[in-house]
Amino acid sequence: MKKVGFISLGCPKNLVDSEVMMGQLQQKGYEITGDAAEAETLVVNTCGFIDAAKKESIEAILEAARLKTEGKCKRLVVAGCLVERYREELRAEIPEVDAFIGTSQINDITTVADERVNTRQLPVLPLGNQTATYLYDERVPRVLATPGHYAFVKIAEGCDRPCAFCFIPQMRGHFRSRRFGSVVAEAKQLAAKGVKEIILVAQDSSRYGEDLGERDALAALMRELCRLEGVEWVRVMYTYPTHISDAFLDVLAEEPKAVKYLDMPLQHASQNVLRLMKRGGSRASLERLIGRVRERVPGLAVRTTFITGFPGETEEDFEELRAFVRGVEFDRVGVFTYSDEEGTPAFELPDKVDPKVASRRRARLMKEQSRISLRKNRARVGETVRVLFEGASDETDLLWQGRTGAQAPDIDGCVLINDAPEGRNPEPGDFVNVRITEAQEYDLVGRIV
Incomplete structure (x- = not known):
């Protein structure tokens, strides 16, 4: 073999x-x-x-x-x-x-992969914007590379957004959704194998079903997945700020299995930079959006990402972004420095920002967020939270670790577990109650109760 x-x-x-x-x-x-x-x-x-x-x-x-x-x-x-x-x-x-x-x-x-096939000259199909058709479905075999208790499920492929910094539409083709029944059938198969957390991903998850003529399809899909036996958590990644519907937010608020977690990359808050990025909006409109989602879903954890050093970003633009982050107090923030990508509209823009300036701005923004994160984590000391147990810590074999619903794998912090009742040996994929005893910038520390 x-x-x-x-x-x-x-x-x-x-x-x-x-x-x-x-x-x-x-x-x-x-x-x-x-x-x-x-x-x-x-x-x-x-x-x-x-x-x-x-x-x-x-x-x-x-x-x-x-x-x-x-x-x-x-x-x-x-x-x-x-x-x-x-x-x-x-x-x-x-x-x-x-x-x-x-x-x-x-x-x-x-x-x-077959050695007998001469593939050096195999054509790579040019995508263009409308030619790509590939979508996998529930009949295709999959070998999970994630731990057995969670799995990513791709609900759509490609993207039609015009974001000036992004080459994804040329690499992945136009936006196209998988069929509703196909996604549900795959989730059932995964649950039967012991998967507890279904994480829905796409280049633009919030547009799921639009191309099929469906309205609020993501909300309907999530409700259906929340009804599946064996599934404990349903999470959505990569939503877009202009497509956060009330129906979707109501699912997060009402369905116990839908984790109260919103991953919504905003990229910037200055109206000037958002215009150059071809994303639209302003600090005021984004503040209204964050206010709306938090009011509709009490206890919601909001994650976002930003880009520093985009062409044309002035010090004034950056300070507006910093003030926005300070005022909104996101639960999770990732910051990238701008990458000048040939073939994107942004590549042709004037007023490029020195990469060193972009890096300094990134560090300043992350420092701002680390203070917010530590303050929010300290407020959780004394709480007892439901945690998906994941086994030995990535940092040391002396600790266990797990995640709350407000923590996505790989990109967010975790709950470090340093104590448990005698004889209690949970398995990865088990849910445990953890009393939080200590707070770090991004991680929580606690003991199983």
């Missing part, structure tokens, strides 16, 4: 693609290995979003090429967003790669 190894980079949406490819290869008789050095076939699923991600992808491809030259690897396949973006350059510069497949060619993985 041939061993195949995967190196999956980038976002959870890309991870789902890797899981689907692993499922198809396993069905064909391949053995999936977590040790790249043992693999006879290696697949690198790349990210091409921003400069740092592209560099990480190139380094991973070069390391895989080294394993092909020096180790057991006989076949090297490169997939994903970087292929869509730089297919010809990659083909010319890295001859060790046997095949390149784009984001709409996931189903070709069993063909290109």
